[in-house]
Amino acid sequence: MKKSLRNTLLINIGAFVLVLSLELLGGWMLIDRYDTFYSFYLWGLGFTISIMTVIWINHFILIPYFFDKKKYLLYGLLLIGAIFLGVSLKIYPEFNWIGITKMSSFLIYTTGTGMAAFFLRRSVLMQRQKEEKEKLQKDMELTYLKEQVNPHFLFNSLNSIYALSRQQSTETPEVVMQLSELMRYQLESAKKDTVLLKEELEFIENYLLLEEKRLSKRCTIEFSIDGDVLGLKIAPMLLIPFVENAIKHGAQSTNEQSMIAVSAVIKTNTLYFQITNSKPHMQDASKRKGLGLENVKRRLNLLYPNSHTLEIRDAEKAYHVNLSLQLKNDQ
Known part of the structure; x- marks a missing residue:
């Protein structure tokens, strides 16, 4: 004030x-x-x-x-x-009438000029306030969404360990250690606006290795990276919800033989991230909607409003995610 x-x-x-x-x-x-x-x-x-x-x-x-x-x-x-x-x-x-007329005309002109300057300044101030409010709202919403990602990922990971412990698997202690490393990365990355794409893809690879141990031989998991990732940065924990969704609604929801294929292709600072997972024969379509997937869609719209395309296709036998994302190179 x-x-x-x-x-x-x-x-x-x-x-x-x-x-x-x-x-x-x-x-x-x-x-x-x-x-x-x-x-x-x-x-x-x-x-x-x-x-x-x-x-x-x-x-x-x-x-x-x-x-x-x-x-x-x-x-x-x-x-x-x-x-x-x-x-x-x-x-x-x-x-006198001459003086009144001249002075009135002059004041009408100067008042009009002053009004134009007044409304121009007020318009600039209102636009600035609007932009500040939108930025504040965006920052608050992104913080809220990022905070929701952490417990969502932890919940899914603990489910994996629980499943292994019920099987009395000898790999349970090793998986717990892997989870601790994943959580350490997650906690550190949550403090940052962006992380290296290389680190984010390594995080996804380690998460898939953890899930592969839990799912045993009933799920084939493929993960590939093609292109130069050096210097590229991405918002943290942006890709993992797609991977979690593929596991949760694919291999995890059935005892049938299943598959998950994840690929990351980098061309001229653009990431082409694709996931394909097989679908169970019987599945309730309403169960495919999850908090993590809705959050990542919202984060994409807030963080990369004009530099991403997302296509999610629910085919007869498989579920496909195709994301293209333009990234910044800090090198």
Whole structure:
């Protein structure tokens, strides 16, 4: 509030000085008509006071209390009254029609110019406030979505360990260690806006290795990387929900033989991320909707609004995800 008041005060003092300077410069050719420079200065000051009085009444009283409240007729009448007040301040006590007409025309012109500057400045300020609100909302939403990813991933991983422990698998301790490494990466990456694509793909590879141990021989998992990943950065934990979705609604939901194929192809700073997973013969389509998948769609729209395409195709025997994403290279 104090900063806004100070800025308003400085702007109006600056406007007063500017108008006074313009009046003195505009009347400099007529300075010989005045006995002294002091009287010439008083003449310019009188004009400036008349102009700024009308402008200030218009800006601080008439526009906020009448124009903005759509009381246009009353606003117009009061503005005419303010202009005549400005005329009176300048030509008093010598009232004549020529002086009134000239001064009125001049004040109408300067008031219109002042209104144009006022609405332009207000439009800029409103646009800036809107952008700041949108940025704040975006940051808050991204933080909320990122916080939801962590427990979602942990929940799925703990399910994997639980399944191995029920099988009394000798690999359970090793899987617990792998999970701790995955969680360490996740916690560290959650503090950053972007991570190296190389690290994110390694995280996915380790997660797939963990799931491969849990699913044993009933699921074939393939993972491939093609292209140069050096220097490319990506938002953390952005790709893993697609992988989790493929496992949860593919191999995890059936005892049938299944497959998951994940590929990452990098061409000229564009990531082409593809996942294909087989579908069980019998599956309720409503169960395919999950929190993680909805979150990643929203994050993509917020973080990469004009630099990604996402296609999710539910075919008869397989589920396909095709994501293309333009990434930044910090090298």
